[in-house]
Amino acid sequence: MADAKLIDGKAFAGGLRQRVGAGVADLIAKGGPKPGLATVLVGADPASQVYVRSKGKLAVELGMASFDHQLPENTTEAELLAVVAQLNADPTVNGILVQLPLPRHIDTAKVLIAIDPAKDVDGFHPVNVGRLGSIAPGAPLDFPVPCTPLGVSMLLQDALGSLSGLNAVIVGRSNLVGRPVAQLLLRADCTVTITHSRTRDLPAVCRQADILVVAIGKTEFVKGGWIKPGAAVVDVGINRIPTPEGKSRLVGDVAFAEAQKVAGYVTPVPGGVGPMTVACLMYNTLQATRRVAGLPFVAV
Numbered sequence: 001m002a003d004a005k006l007i008d009g010k011a012f013a014g015g016l017r018q019r020v021g022a023g024v025a026d027l028i029a030k031g032g033p034k035p036g037l038a039t040v041l042v043g044a045d046p047a048s049q050v051y052v053r054s055k056g057k058l059a060v061e062l063g064m065a066s067f068d069h070q071l072p073e074n075t076t077e078a079e080l081l082a083v084v085a086q087l088n089a090d091p092t093v094n095g096i097l098v099q100l101p102l103p104r105h106i107d108t109a110k111v112l113i114a115i116d117p118a119k120d121v122d123g124f125h126p127v128n129v130g131r132l133g134s135i136a137p138g139a140p141l142d143f144p145v146p147c148t149p150l151g152v153s154m155l156l157q158d159a160l161g162s163l164s165g166l167n168a169v170i171v172g173r174s175n176l177v178g179r180p181v182a183q184l185l186l187r188a189d190c191t192v193t194i195t196h197s198r199t200r201d202l203p204a205v206c207r208q209a210d211i212l213v214v215a216i217g218k219t220e221f222v223k224g225g226w227i228k229p230g231a232a233v234v235d236v237g238i239n240r241i242p243t244p245e246g247k248s249r250l251v252g253d254v255a256f257a258e259a260q261k262v263a264g265y266v267t268p269v270p271g272g273v274g275p276m277t278v279a280c281l282m283y284n285t286l287q288a289t290r291r292v293a294g295l296p297f298v299a300v
């Protein structure tokens, strides 16, 4: 069998970014507000700093305002909640992203529920989680949807067209990726199975999948023999592993070289889902701004 087609997330994200940029320009040209994205990072994790900085930089490139809040590791929960309240009240801020994970002394659920659902560009507020969890098949996504899952579903729809009736197996049940991916694929009329660490005979379940989405944070966990020939494999994992030369490189949750020999489509790491996450954050920020301006929902 021929090697799998690469799903080029970087290229698709480039196009999406461009469309979002055009949407921002159009909104401002019509007298609308300039979209504003606020990011909040607690602590000085170097990888998180890089991500937050790249989000702010991209926002500015697309014509948005960016507000970066860097708080020390020992910030109290009350102090963080005060920053969130201030951003909720600021009319120039349309999107709020609190970088996760938060330090252990802060209750993440308490912070996420404090974010104004209309500014919740991560889609993690319980109101938005509930909207996605009760969406009708094919109904418009006219509320904030988690960025990585939204990116996954966009890539699959672009590669496969209609997903109707396909067997989708998701490896991982996190609130950040696995569960919202399941909701989006159910909305797209897939037959969805969510698997996890207690699933019996996981390889056999995975072999039933026309669509296999892997998000468990374990380096090259899914092997080629777990993949149905011709399936579409989406690798959400981003694992930084050391190289023999003393540097590091990124690898996914799927054994990529093996997958390429069996799958019909596969996303690379890097250059697959990662760039879509950031592009979808910009998309959510534009949409949140259009909604406060009272403009109708149009998918970009």
Ligand SMILES: Nc1nc(=O)c2c([nH]1)NC[C@@H]1CN(c3ccc(C(=O)N[C@@H](CCC(=O)O)C(=O)O)cc3)C=[N+]21
Pocket (backbone or CB within 6 Å): 051, 097, 098, 099, 100, 101, 122, 147, 148, 238, 250, 269, 270, 271, 272, 273, 274, 275, 276, 277, 278
């Ligand atoms: N509230 C919140 N929302 C998030 O969306 C969120 C978060 N917290 N915490 C951390 C994770 C991680 N995350 C990534 C975004 C982009 C890439 C990305 O662009 N990756 C590139 C590679 C980048 C590199 O080289 O390091 C790629 O896969 O091609 C990766 C990871 C968003 N996250």
